[in-house]
Amino acid sequence: MVRLEKIEYKPMPVRDLLVEIKDLSELMIDLAYSAALFHSHELAEEVLELETHVDTLAYILKMNTMLAARDAEDAEALVGVSIVASAANKISDAAADIAALALREVHIHPIVRDAFSKVEEQLVRAEVKSNSILVGKKLGKLELAARIGVDVIAIRRKKKWIINPEENEVISNEDIVFARGAPQGIEELQMIAEGALQKFGD
Amino acid sequence: MTPQIQEPFAKIVKKLVELKDTSELMMDLAYSSLLLSSRELAEEVEALEEHMDNLHTEFELLVLASGFRPEDSKDFLGLIRLGVVTENIADAAAEIAGVVLRGLEPHPILKDVIKEAEETVTRVQVLKTSTLVGKSLRDVKLPEETGMWVLAVRRGKKWMRPKPSLALKAGDFLIASGYAEGREDLKKLASGESVLSE
Numbered sequence: 261m262v263r264l265e266k267i268e269y270k271p272m273p274v275r276d277l278l279v280e281i282k283d284l285s286e287l288m289i290d291l292a293y294s295a296a297l298f299h300s301h302e303l304a305e306e307v308l309e310l311e312t313h314v315d316t317l318a319y320i321l322k323m324n325t326m327l328a329a330r331d332a333e334d335a336e337a338l339v340g341v342s343i344v345a346s347a348a349n350k351i352s353d354a355a356a357d358i359a360a361l362a363l364r365e366v367h368i369h370p371i372v373r374d375a376f377s378k379v380e381e382q383l384v385r386a387e388v389k390s391n392s393i394l395v396g397k398k399l400g401k402l403e404l405a406a407r408i409g410v411d412v413i414a415i416r417r418k419k420k421w422i423i424n425p426e427e428n429e430v431i432s433n434e435d436i437v438f439a440r441g442a443p444q445g446i447e448e449l450q451m452i453a454e455g456a457l458q459k460f461g462d
Numbered sequence: 463m464t465p466q467i468q469e470p471f472a473k474i475v476k477k478l479v480e481l482k483d484t485s486e487l488m489m490d491l492a493y494s495s496l497l498l499s500s501r502e503l504a505e506e507v508e509a510l511e512e513h514m515d516n517l518h519t520e521f522e523l524l525v526l527a528s529g530f531r532p533e534d535s536k537d538f539l540g541l542i543r544l545g546v547v548t549e550n551i552a553d554a555a556a557e558i559a560g561v562v563l564r565g566l567e568p569h570p571i572l573k574d575v576i577k578e579a580e581e582t583v584t585r586v587q588v589l590k591t592s593t594l595v596g597k598s599l600r601d602v603k604l605p606e607e608t609g610m611w612v613l614a615v616r617r618g619k620k621w622m623r624p625k626p627s628l629a630l631k632a633g634d635f636l637i638a639s640g641y642a643e644g645r646e647d648l649k650k651l652a653s654g655e656s657v658l659s660e
Contacts, residue, residue: 263600274571275571275575278571279575282493282575286481286489289551289590293482297542314494324658330508334584337566337567337569338569339566340496340561340566340568340569340572341569341571341572343557343558343560343561344496344558344572346557347492347554347555347557347558348509348554350550350551350553350554350557351489351551351554353550354547354550354551354554357543357546357547357550358544358547361543361544365536366536366539366540366543367536367537367540368537368541368544369471369534369537369538369541370537371467371471372471372474372478372541374467374479375467375471375475376475376479376497377474379475379479400597422466443506
């Protein structure tokens with residue numbers, strides 16, 4: 261039998277919850293296609309974990325919108341919020357379905373995968389090790405886009421997701437960095453994050 | 463795009479890219495329709511949903527007609543499933559647009575949430591008085607002129623990808639994204655109120 265975690269009510273601003281659900285669902289779509297097309301188990305696992313997280317957020321959002329409605333007028337105004345949240349949650353479910361194609365026996369035909377992956381930008385998941393030159397640096401200062409042509413789209417710090425990180429975000433040891441870009445740049449980023457490469461090659 | 467792969471795969475890939483792009487375009491349009499309380503954008507989402515249904519059917523037929531061998535069936539099942547997922551995403555986008563089509567004034571929270579993304583999507587119609595008529599997308603250089611990127615062109619019931627060689631006709635609808643400032647510039651160009659710089 262499947263056991264689902266009980267979700268307790270937490271007072272949280274509906275706005276913040278919705279921003280997070282929307283941002284995560286969009287990130288998940290990107291990660292999921294990449295997982296399925298490049299057959300990446302790691303990316304797929306991240307997507308599946310995010311899906312559970314988004315489900316939890318969606319429950320908490322529902323409880324908070326219910327409490328926010330005091331009369332019919334409120335209910336009319338809030339129903340849109342609830343519909344959009346559930347649509348974003350549906351999108352995250354769709355992302356999980358795509359990601360699952362990298363994990364199960366049923367997967368995308370290899371010829372199609374090859375061809376498709378040529379027209380898609382690749383995503384990378386890189387783990388930052390303690391001896392990496394990235395540790396302690398501000399994202400803006402690293403100028404990854406100019407130097408190696410990659411764009412950091414998210415950082416996971418343990419259970420916390422930072423989506424579209426800002427320039428002053430400091431990279432820490434054990435961060436998981438998600439980036440997109442040209443294959444060469446992506447490879448370089450991975451090596452730099454792991455500490456295998458100690459400076460940017462030119 | 464992929465010159466070396468043989469049929470039926472080339473066709474399947476092309477259709478799959480189209481399904482993926484269309485479902486993502488619908489998401490962008492749907493969120494923008496909320497932000498701008500724009501019925502016209504929401505209507506485009508609705509129209510795209512119908513288009514998506516057709517694309518999806520064409521895709522499924524291509525996969526089924528590919529003459530796969532029994533031992534490859536799992537690889538092809540994956541393709542079918544991927545098609546279904548793009549359709550689910552399109553449905554979700556249609557639900558979002560439905561909030562606008564029902565005439566619900568989007569809650570301030572919704573506008574606030576979407577505004578975080580700085581870019582918006584807009585729809586403009588090319589009028590016969592416009593200097594865009596008869597020129598290709600390559601020649602009109604809309605990104606340079608207005609800062610707006612064309613995501614799709616709709617001609618009557620037909621949706622087209624914005625290939626550089628595509629020549630614009632009077633009556634075409636351009637769906638474009640970019641910063642809010644570019645929207646007015648694009649509108650003026652499309653209506654003929656302003657003209658392309660030489």
